Amino acid sequence: MENKETSRLEAFSDGVFAVAITLLVLNIKPLSDNVLARGGLAFWQELGGQLPALLAFVTSFFTIGIMWINHHRLFNHIKRSDTGLMLFNLLLLLVIVFIPYPTALVAQQYDLNPAMHDAALLYSGTNVILAICFNLLWRYASYHNRLLGKDADTRAVAAISGQYLFGPLLYLIAFGLAFVSVAASIIFVLLLALFFALPPRLPAMIPHVWARIRSTFQAIEYQLLT
Amino acid sequence: MENKETSRLEAFSDGVFAVAITLLVLNIKPLSDNVLARGGLAFWQELGGQLPALLAFVTSFFTIGIMWINHHRLFNHIKRSDTGLMLFNLLLLLVIVFIPYPTALVAQQYDLNPAMHDAALLYSGTNVILAICFNLLWRYASYHNRLLGKDADTRAVAAISGQYLFGPLLYLIAFGLAFVSVAASIIFVLLLALFFALPPRLPAMIPHVWARIRSTFQAIEYQLLT
Amino acid sequence: MENKETSRLEAFSDGVFAVAITLLVLNIKPLSDNVLARGGLAFWQELGGQLPALLAFVTSFFTIGIMWINHHRLFNHIKRSDTGLMLFNLLLLLVIVFIPYPTALVAQQYDLNPAMHDAALLYSGTNVILAICFNLLWRYASYHNRLLGKDADTRAVAAISGQYLFGPLLYLIAFGLAFVSVAASIIFVLLLALFFALPPRLPAMIPHVWARIRSTFQAIEYQLLT
Amino acid sequence: MENKETSRLEAFSDGVFAVAITLLVLNIKPLSDNVLARGGLAFWQELGGQLPALLAFVTSFFTIGIMWINHHRLFNHIKRSDTGLMLFNLLLLLVIVFIPYPTALVAQQYDLNPAMHDAALLYSGTNVILAICFNLLWRYASYHNRLLGKDADTRAVAAISGQYLFGPLLYLIAFGLAFVSVAASIIFVLLLALFFALPPRLPAMIPHVWARIRSTFQAIEYQLLT
Numbered sequence: 032m033e034n035k036e037t038s039r040l041e042a043f044s045d046g047v048f049a050v051a052i053t054l055l056v057l058n059i060k061p062l063s064d065n066v067l068a069r070g071g072l073a074f075w076q077e078l079g080g081q082l083p084a085l086l087a088f089v090t091s092f093f094t095i096g097i098m099w100i101n102h103h104r105l106f107n108h109i110k111r112s113d114t115g116l117m118l119f120n121l122l123l124l125l126v127i128v129f130i131p132y133p134t135a136l137v138a139q140q141y142d143l144n145p146a147m148h149d150a151a152l153l154y155s156g157t158n159v160i161l162a163i164c165f166n167l168l169w170r171y172a173s174y175h176n177r178l179l180g181k182d183a184d185t186r187a188v189a190a191i192s193g194q195y196l197f198g199p200l201l202y203l204i205a206f207g208l209a210f211v212s213v214a215a216s217i218i219f220v221l222l223l224a225l226f227f228a229l230p231p232r233l234p235a236m237i238p239h240v241w242a243r244i245r246s247t248f249q250a251i252e253y254q255l256l257t
Numbered sequence: 258m259e260n261k262e263t264s265r266l267e268a269f270s271d272g273v274f275a276v277a278i279t280l281l282v283l284n285i286k287p288l289s290d291n292v293l294a295r296g297g298l299a300f301w302q303e304l305g306g307q308l309p310a311l312l313a314f315v316t317s318f319f320t321i322g323i324m325w326i327n328h329h330r331l332f333n334h335i336k337r338s339d340t341g342l343m344l345f346n347l348l349l350l351l352v353i354v355f356i357p358y359p360t361a362l363v364a365q366q367y368d369l370n371p372a373m374h375d376a377a378l379l380y381s382g383t384n385v386i387l388a389i390c391f392n393l394l395w396r397y398a399s400y401h402n403r404l405l406g407k408d409a410d411t412r413a414v415a416a417i418s419g420q421y422l423f424g425p426l427l428y429l430i431a432f433g434l435a436f437v438s439v440a441a442s443i444i445f446v447l448l449l450a451l452f453f454a455l456p457p458r459l460p461a462m463i464p465h466v467w468a469r470i471r472s473t474f475q476a477i478e479y480q481l482l483t
Numbered sequence: 484m485e486n487k488e489t490s491r492l493e494a495f496s497d498g499v500f501a502v503a504i505t506l507l508v509l510n511i512k513p514l515s516d517n518v519l520a521r522g523g524l525a526f527w528q529e530l531g532g533q534l535p536a537l538l539a540f541v542t543s544f545f546t547i548g549i550m551w552i553n554h555h556r557l558f559n560h561i562k563r564s565d566t567g568l569m570l571f572n573l574l575l576l577l578v579i580v581f582i583p584y585p586t587a588l589v590a591q592q593y594d595l596n597p598a599m600h601d602a603a604l605l606y607s608g609t610n611v612i613l614a615i616c617f618n619l620l621w622r623y624a625s626y627h628n629r630l631l632g633k634d635a636d637t638r639a640v641a642a643i644s645g646q647y648l649f650g651p652l653l654y655l656i657a658f659g660l661a662f663v664s665v666a667a668s669i670i671f672v673l674l675l676a677l678f679f680a681l682p683p684r685l686p687a688m689i690p691h692v693w694a695r696i697r698s699t700f701q702a703i704e705y706q707l708l709t
Numbered sequence: 710m711e712n713k714e715t716s717r718l719e720a721f722s723d724g725v726f727a728v729a730i731t732l733l734v735l736n737i738k739p740l741s742d743n744v745l746a747r748g749g750l751a752f753w754q755e756l757g758g759q760l761p762a763l764l765a766f767v768t769s770f771f772t773i774g775i776m777w778i779n780h781h782r783l784f785n786h787i788k789r790s791d792t793g794l795m796l797f798n799l800l801l802l803l804v805i806v807f808i809p810y811p812t813a814l815v816a817q818q819y820d821l822n823p824a825m826h827d828a829a830l831l832y833s834g835t836n837v838i839l840a841i842c843f844n845l846l847w848r849y850a851s852y853h854n855r856l857l858g859k860d861a862d863t864r865a866v867a868a869i870s871g872q873y874l875f876g877p878l879l880y881l882i883a884f885g886l887a888f889v890s891v892a893a894s895i896i897f898v899l900l901l902a903l904f905f906a907l908p909p910r911l912p913a914m915i916p917h918v919w920a921r922i923r924s925t926f927q928a929i930e931y932q933l934l935t
Contacts, residue, residue, distance in 0.1 A: 039267060039329055041717060046275025049724025050502070053732065054279065056806050067818040070825030074818075078831070089803065096799040100792065103717055114326065115469050121322040125315065128282050140293040140300075147296030153304070171473045243793055243855075247848045265493060265555055272501025276728070280505065340552065341696060347548040351541065354508050366519040366526075373522030379530070396699045491719060491781055498727025506731065566778065567921055573774040577767065580734050592745040592752075599748030605756070622925045629921075 037112050040120060047124045048099045055091050055131055059084050087138030090221065091131045097224045098127055101165065108188055109172045110180035119171050123164040126157065133157050141213055151209040151216050158220050159206055162198035165227075169195055198227065263338050266346060273350045274325045281317050281357055285310050313364030316447065317357045323450045324353055327391065334414055335398045336406035345397050349390040352383065359383050367439060377435040377442050384446050385432055388424035391453075395421055424453065489564050492572060499576045500551045507543050507583055511536050539590030542673065543583045549676045550579055553617065560640055561624045562632035571623050575616040578609065585609050593665060603661040603668050610672050611658055614650035617679075621647055650679065715790050718798060725802045726777045733769050733809055737762050765816030768899065769809045775902045776805055779843065786866055787850045788858035797849050801842040804835065811835050819891060829887040829894050836898050837884055840876035843905075847873055876905065 059081060066077045102123075109116070136150040172178040173188055201223055209216035285307060292303045328349075335342070362376040398404040399414055427449055435442035511533060518529045554575075561568070588602040624630040625640055653675055661668035737759060744755045780801075787794070814828040850856040851866055879901055887894035 039271065039332075042268060042720060043271045043275055043325060045717065045721045046272050046498075046501075046724050047279050049498075049721055050276050050279035050728050051282075052802070053725050053728035053806050054283070056729075056810065057732070059810055061810075061813060061817070064817070064821055067814065067825075067828070068821040070818065070822060070827045074825070074827040088807075092803050092806070093799065096802070099721060100795050100799075103721075103795075106717075113469075117326050117329075121319065121326075124278070124322070125318050128279050128318070129314075132282065132285055132287075135287060136293065139287070139290070140296065143290055143294040144296060147293070147300070149296045149300040150293070167473065170476055171469070174469075174473050174476050177469075243791075243849070243852075247845065247852050250848055250852050265497065265558075268494060269497045269501055269551060269555075272498050272724075272727075273505050275724075276502050276505035277508075280509070343552050343555075347545065347552075350504070350548070351544050354505050354544070355540075358508065358511055358513075361513060362519065365513070365516070366522065369516055369520040370522060373519075373526070375522045375526040376519070393699070396702055397696070400699050400702050491723065491784075494720060495723045495727055495777060495781075498724050499731050502728050502731035503734075506735070569778050569781075573771065573778075576730070576774070577770050580731050580770070581766075584734065584737055584739075587739060588745065591739070591742070592748065595742055595746040596748060599745075599752070601748045601752040602745070619925070622928055623921070626921075626925050626928050 037106060037110060040112050040117060041106055044102060044120060044124060045099075047128065048095060048102070051128050051131065052092055052095045052099075055088050055095075058131070058135055059088055083138040083142035084135075087134050090138075090217070091134040093221070094130060094134070094224055095127060097227070098130075098161070101227055105165075105169055105172070105191070108179050108183050108191070110183075111178045113178070115171055116168070116178060119164070119168040123161075123168055126161045126164050130157060130161070137213070137217065145213065148209055148213055151213040152206065155202065155206040155209045155216050155220055158223075159199055159202040162195075162202045166195050166198060194227065198223075263332060263336060266338050266343065267332055270328060270346060270350060271325075273354065274321060274328070277354050277357065278318055278321045278325075281314050281321075284357070284361055285314055309364040309368040310361075313360050316364075316443070317360040319447070320356060320360070320450055321353060323453070324356075324387070327453055331391075331395055331398070331417070334405050334409050334417070336409075337404045339404070341397055342394070342404060345390070345394045349387075349394055352387045352390050356383060356387070363439070363443065371439065374435055374439055377439040378432065381428065381432040381435045381442050381446060384449075385425055385428040388421075388428045392421050392424060420453065424449075489558060489562060492564050492569065493558055496554060496572060496576060497551075499580065500547060500554070503580050503583065504544055504547045504551075507540050507547075510583070510587055511540055535590040535594035536587075539586050542590075542669070543586040545673070546582060546586070546676055547579060549679070550582075550613070553679055557617075557621055557624070557643070560631050560635050560643070562635075563630045565630070567623055568620070568630060571616070571620040575613075575620055578613045578616050582609060582613070589665070589669065597665065600661055600665055603665040604658065607654065607658040607661045607668050607672060610675075611651055611654040614647075614654045618647050618650060646679065650675075715784060715788060718790050718795060719784055722780060722798060722802060723777075725806065726773060726780070729806050729809065730770055730773045730777075733766050733773075736809070736813055737766055761816040761820035762813075765812050768816075768895070769812040771899070772808060772812070772902055773805060775905070776808075776839070779905055783843075783847055783850070783869070786857050786861050786869070788861075789856045791856070793849055794846070794856060797842070797846045801839075801846055804839045804842050808835060808839070815891070815895065823891065826887055826891055829891040830884065833880065833884040833887045833894050833898055836901075837877055837880040840873075840880045844873050844876060872905065876901075 062074065062077050066073045133150065133154040137154045140147050140150040169191065173192060176183060176188070179188065202220070205216050205219045205223065208219055288300065288303050292299045359376065359380040363380045366373055366376040395417065399418060402409060402414070405414065428446070431442050431445045431449065434445055514526065514529050518525045585602065585606040589606045592599055592602040621643065625644060628635060628640070631640065654672070657668050657671045657675065660671055740752065740755050744751045811828065811832040815832045818825055818828040847869065851870060854861055854866070857866065880898070883894050883897045883901065886897055
């Protein structure tokens with residue numbers, strides 16, 4: 032029954048992540064009939080005007096996608112569920128579902144007036160709260176291993192705990208950066224998301240993952256040449 | 258095959274809960290281009306004007322989320338399915354999917370004219386119907402244990418039946434409160450949702466859950482200090 | 484691997500049903516700020532004006548919900564999958580996802596001008612196509628039992644085949660009725676949906692299901708009185 | 710644990726496909742109150758005016774549905790997961806979720822001015838990128854069989870690899886066709902989608918699948934006549 036519990040929690044969370052990530056496309060506005068009828072340069076210019084919205088779409092998509100990878104990683108270790116875990120998970124999903132809102136504001140404000148920092152503050156501030164929610168969920172579940180599997184990999188668990196410890200602090204730096212430079216803050220947030228998605232034993236992993244990606248391209252090249 | 262039946266019923270219900278909870282974010286309106294371009298105080302003031310919508314978002318999110326926890330708890334005991342159960346489950350999902358509508362009306366009316374009670378009556382009335390639907394589903398499944406597992410925990414089943422017996426009556430009190438005070442009615446509904454999400458052996462559980470949450474914070478504190 | 488195949492087909496279909504059924508709520512329009520501020524009678528009158536939309540919401544909800552029960556029943560017997568089944572399933576889902584569109588038109592047209600039959604023709608016509616799609620899916624899977632489980636209940640399979648044989652014809656009657664009376668056609672379609680959701684050995688089942696529902700109410704009554 | 714990993718990846722992907730395919734219906738605009746009240750010819754004319762949107766709906770529905778069949782086919786062989794696979798899968802889903810946008814533009818522009826090729830270029834260009842994403846995912850997983858099951862069917866794997874090798878090139882032809890004829894390009898893209906959904910040992914399969922479909926119709930005919 033324990034397993035069944037986390038599996039429904041994961042299914043529900045997967046659903047929320049899937050809906051949230053797909054709704055993002057609704058933010059890309061269709062082109063006007065006038066421009067579609069004229070076509071040519073006008074078409075590509077109006078499409079170019081959608082660029083901030085498209086970038087916000089891609090950014091939110093990867094942010095939510097990487098948060099899903101994170102969630103997935105935690106639940107590789109969490110094997111039991113209780114009311115507390117469900118409430119903390121709900122809190123986390125609340126922030127995830129909200130993420131597209133500040134992301135859209137950043138894209139819009141940067142397009143209209145790149146000198147203003149308000150939306151970037153809201154965006155990085157939301158990420159600080161998200162990092163805190165991830166910490167709460169993980170600490171609640173991993174404290175004395177109470178909701179982890181009996182066969183939990185102690186080193187992997189400790190590595191996640193260590194990595195997460197600095198999460199809120201790192202996102203606070205992104206929040207501070209938003210006062211100085213909007214672009215630097217956004218890029219820093221994206222790098223952090225990637226950092227938390229990667230397995231915690233990072234330094235050893237990067238060359239390994241990179242080798243896998245490179246060999247994939249070499250295999251394609253090889254097949255194309257022969 | 259029996260198990261497969263409830264698992265598809267749960268998967269479908271999880272999907273409905275997940276979509277309903279995520280669609281809520283669409284109620285938060287984007288800021289105007291004018292305000293985004295000006296930024297600064299105007300930005301935060303217009304965002305503050307979104308506060309009732311944000312509160313309705315958070316309230317609906319936790320209401321639906323806690324209803325999911327409830328649903329999940331019932332289906333820890335329900336192990337078989339039949340056409341009647343599917344129809345009662347459909348009725349329950351109908352009310353769940355409708356919940357965001359009166360919630361948004363309450364937030365909007367309270368913002369525009371806090372003296373009016375109409376939306377709060379609609380909101381608490383919807384909750385009375387939801388409580389009745391939960392009762393119907395549970396009574397239908399648990400009557401003579403017909404759809405419960407053979408190994409059903411008799412005490413837990415009796416505890417849920419007892420707790421649910423008072424559900425509609427308690428929500429009727431919230432409905433009555435809405436004539437007197439909108440705020441009191443809403444807060445009472447939220448407390449009820451939380452009460453039904455918690456395991457029925459409540460008095461013994463609260464200190465336990467609280468101890469778990471507190472120990473989580475102590476663990477974080479400890480790690481931060483060392 | 485066979486089992487895994489239908490389970491992903493079912494999961495994908497469950498997702499489509501869940502999203503389609505939940506999107507329906509977007510058709511209910513929020514009340515105007517003016518009416519919310521005035522409250523009282525104006526509030527309930529404007530809400531009453533939403534009645535056709537609310538009825539369309541409830542009708543579409545139960546139509547799609549009952550179609551899900553149907554789909555679920557077929558896949559209790561279908562155990563294997565191939566490309567043909569996936570394409571017929573896709574065709575079925577296409578019509579399911581489209582259902583809310585003619586339903587909304589019926590509600591709107593009936594409200595504006597109950598003498599017009601156009602939307603009801605479109606609605607019952609869509610249901611004819613849906614019945615044909617259900618038939619195609621089932622015939623394709625059940626022909627010589629090719630995609631059914633080895634332990635398929637021959638009587639249940641024959642009962643479904645027999646019941647489905649008359650589906651398109653019955654819906655054609657609903658289509659004909661739409662020329663005479665919009666209300667009669669809609670009610671007939673709803674009764675048909677219910678008829679196809681119920682197990683095919685209908686006459687023997689109705690008193691059984693009814694007894695179950697009645698005993699549920701008696702149990703509640705008993706608990707309330709003691 | 711390995712199996713659990715791909716199962717959550719598949720569940721999340723199924724969710725994204727299901728939401729994306731269902732959101733398509735939101736592009737079909739409701740008829741105006743005026744036309745609904747008048748009914749008759751005006752009703753069917755305005756509905757006819759929705760034809761390009763309806764065709765775009767059907768096209769996008771089958772495109773995304775067939776991409777789901779493709780995804781499903783790959784994950785019949787992929788049995789393990791790692792961070793790289795999750796990121797490539799995310800990239801693929803990003804393009805899937807975006808597909809309805811250029812599809813709607815093609816339908817709209819073709820309706821307004823069939824002489825313009827811009828939207829068709831965007832549409833076929835998006836399909837080139839989609840083909841590349843499918844290739845990356847598959848090459849990454851199948852290189853030296855690293856994420857495939859130990860019992861992977863070597864011939865089936867080689868057949869997919871061979872079929873996918875020409876994917877981007879074939880879609881580039883569709884892209885080139887868009888400069889010459891919008892209609893030819895769209896039809897070619899649809900045929901390609903179907904080609905990739907079918908099992909790779911195509912020539913041997915078509916008569917087989919066709920025989921299955923024909924026998925289904927014969928069985929219906931037989932039952933109707935007796």
